Amino acid sequence: MPEYDLLVVGDANPDVVLTGAPRRPAYGQREELVERGELVLGGSGAITACGAARLGLRTAFVGRVGADAAxxxxxxxxxxxxxxxRHCVVDERPTALTVVLAREGAGGRAILTAPGCLPYLTADDVPGHLLRAAAHVHVSSYFLQPGLAAGLPALFGQARGTTSLDTNDDPAGEWRGLDEVLKTAGVLLPNAAEALAITGEPAVEKAAEALARRGVLPVVKDGRDGALAWADGAAVRVPAPYVPEAEIADTVGAGDSFNAGFIAARLRGLDLPGSLRVAVACGSLSTRAAGGTAAQPTWDEVHNQ
Structure with missing residues (x-):
């Protein structure tokens, strides 16, 4: 039996989430007030790891943080x-830091990240015995961690169990360098915008089909439309549960909670549609509180929804 159900390799940092931020902050030392501010755990990898642990998985995390308060x-x-x-690397460089400026409405988030020590994580920082001790290995934030990205095909090749990747956004907007890693990653977990950007396709189903041709199982997070996977030459769709707008406190990290739900469901032996339903439920339930981790559900909560 593996020592861990899940090993997550990736980013971890504090998020400062400011809700009700102005569309264009005023410079010139002018102070403006916002509705609410929260200091929460951020980083796609960290949020995914916490969601998995909340769902009952024995979870380990490897990343780089600074030798500082953050x-x-x-x-x-x-x-x-x-x-x-225990296997995180403490770096002399500062911990990464993200500020999220949140507003109501579609596309209502601006994300500003100081990468700090994130780019310096490498595949060599991940102990080989951990890769062999985990039933599943998940990697996050490919484009924020070029040192890790360079060695990722080999890292996935060492894993004894199944693997997955969430590239997250590419700040450079180039979306390059994925060909080799997609041949070795078992599952790719982009959101709809990322899937379109990676493939250049005009529609989500076309993007999923194109990703499948590159050797990976694509599982695409599609917001209020739920989720879409492409397997055995066909689309598999699951709708999102209805959540009243008034009950949504914060969507930060919802995609990472989705990742945790999908991985947990697959490790528990659920089929693809069942795993998508768990993943969508985890993402939806995580929006009940500010930050990515405060409202992550347990396994029982997901199934009693």
Whole structure:
């Protein structure tokens, strides 16, 4: 039996989430007030790891944080949620930091990230025995961590279990360098915009089909339209549950909670449609509170929904 159900390799940082931010902040030392501010755990990898632990998976996380207050905060938050952080690297460079400016309405988020030590994580930072000790290995934020990206095909090749990748956004907007890693990653977990950007296709189903031809199982997060996978030459769609607008506190990290739900469901032996339903439920339920981790559901909550 593997020592861990899941090993997550990727990004971890504090998120400062400011809700009700102005569309164009005023410069010139002018102070403006917002509705609410939250200091929460951020980073796609960290949020996915916490979601998986909340769902009952034995979860380990490997990433780089600084030897600073932000790094200590991040490691403490992960440990409080039951994630094993013993193999994280503490770097002399500062911990990454993200500020999220949130507004109501579609596309109502601006994300500003100071990468700090994130680009310096490499595949060599991941102990080989951990790769062999995990039933599943998940990697996040491909484009924020070029050092890791360079060695990712080999890292996936060492994994004993199944694997997955969430590229997240490409700040450069280039979406290059994925050909080799998609041949070795078992599952790709983009959102709809990322799937379109990676493939250049005009529609989500076409993008999923194109990704499948590149050797990976594409599982695409499609917001209020639920999720879409492409398997055995056909689309598999699952709708999102209806969530009243008034009950949505924050969508930050919902896609990472989706990742955790999909991985947990597959490890528990659910088929593809069933795994998509769990994933969509996890993403939806995570929006009930500010930040990516505060409202992540348990396995029982998902099935009692």
């Amino acid at each position: 790094g200590r905060l991040v490691l403490g938050m992960l440990a409080e949620r039951g994630v094993d952080t």
